[in-house]
Amino acid sequence: MILRAALFHLFLFCASQILAINITSDPGNDSEGVIHVGLEGPVSLVCALDTQPEEELVWLRHDAVVRLEDGNKKGRSAVCVTPIHEDNGAMFTCYQKGNSTVRASVTLNVTFAPNISGSEEVTVEEEGVLVLECDIRANPLLSSVTWTLNGSLVDLRAGGFTVINNGLTSQLKASKVEKSLHEGMYQCTVVSPMYGVRNKLFQVTTTGKTLKFPLGPIIAGVVVVALTALFAVVSRWKKITKCCK
Ligand SMILES: *[C@@H]1O[C@H](CO)[C@@H](O)[C@H](O)[C@H]1NC(C)=O
Ligand SMILES: *[C@@H]1O[C@H](CO)[C@@H](O)[C@H](O)[C@H]1NC(C)=O
Ligand SMILES: *[C@@H]1O[C@H](CO)[C@@H](O)[C@H](O)[C@H]1NC(C)=O
Secondary structure, three states: HHHHHHHHHHHHHHHHHHEEEEEEEEEOOOOEEEEEEEEOOOEEEEEEEEOOOOOOEEEEOOOOEEEHEEEEEOOOEEEEOEEEEEEEEOOEEEEEOEEEEEEEEEEEEEEEEOOOOOEEEEEEEOOOEEEEEEEEEOEEEEEEEEEEEEOOOOOHHHHHHEEEEEEEEEEEOOOOOOHHOOEEEEEEEEEEEEOEEEEEEEEEEOOOOOOOOOHHHHHHHHHHHHHHHHHHHHHHHHHHHHHOO
């Protein structure tokens, strides 16, 4: 009986703690306090103290204090957020000033499509470096990212390609471009569980190598010098060996 009474009181105590402060949102939040919203937003959050309407409220975005107008602090306080990509996962917390044990939080889940479309013309020098990039940021996360060349999957080994996905972009790179291996129509294709399939095209053409220096004459000159030196040593060597005999 005593234990039960104690538990009951504990429950009441916790309930009053939870109910003392309350965030309502538009659009509404689910039971875990997550608000699902697109980039078009906006989201309005209203925090209210049930029992002490004279107390001031404080808002945090993660750990940073949100600046509030004077009339927007006592007993009830509203903030409005127009979500951007970086607000995905942002946690907003409201608490009673001077007593942060009384607090409530909500988290934004900002859903947005991958920004992939259209086509681009890319020109690359032979023996140069080819770099193609697709923005792969999306929420929910993409279920696949693929690169094709002329309609078939890019053969990483044959073309000396590397693909790096860092969570922000997918980068296809070839470091020594050859016309026969690398020219053509590239496409990056992503699949989003919410927004479906998206593509971006890259029409890649190669141009002949332009020499930064007149390498030809320099090489010829170096060869002449080297050969002259070699002949000098050889003929001298003959003399040296002769006199040693
Ligand atoms: C904070 O508020 C709770 C609930 O109203 C109260 O029980 C507690 O004593 C307060 N703490 C301080 C430091 O004022
Ligand atoms: C956000 O919502 C999407 C789609 O409902 C879900 O896949 C994802 O896990 C959620 N992310 C977070 C951080 O809750
Ligand atoms: C891709 O197709 C174009 C046009 O048909 C062709 O010129 C090019 O050589 C092809 N690229 C590869 C790597 O096969």
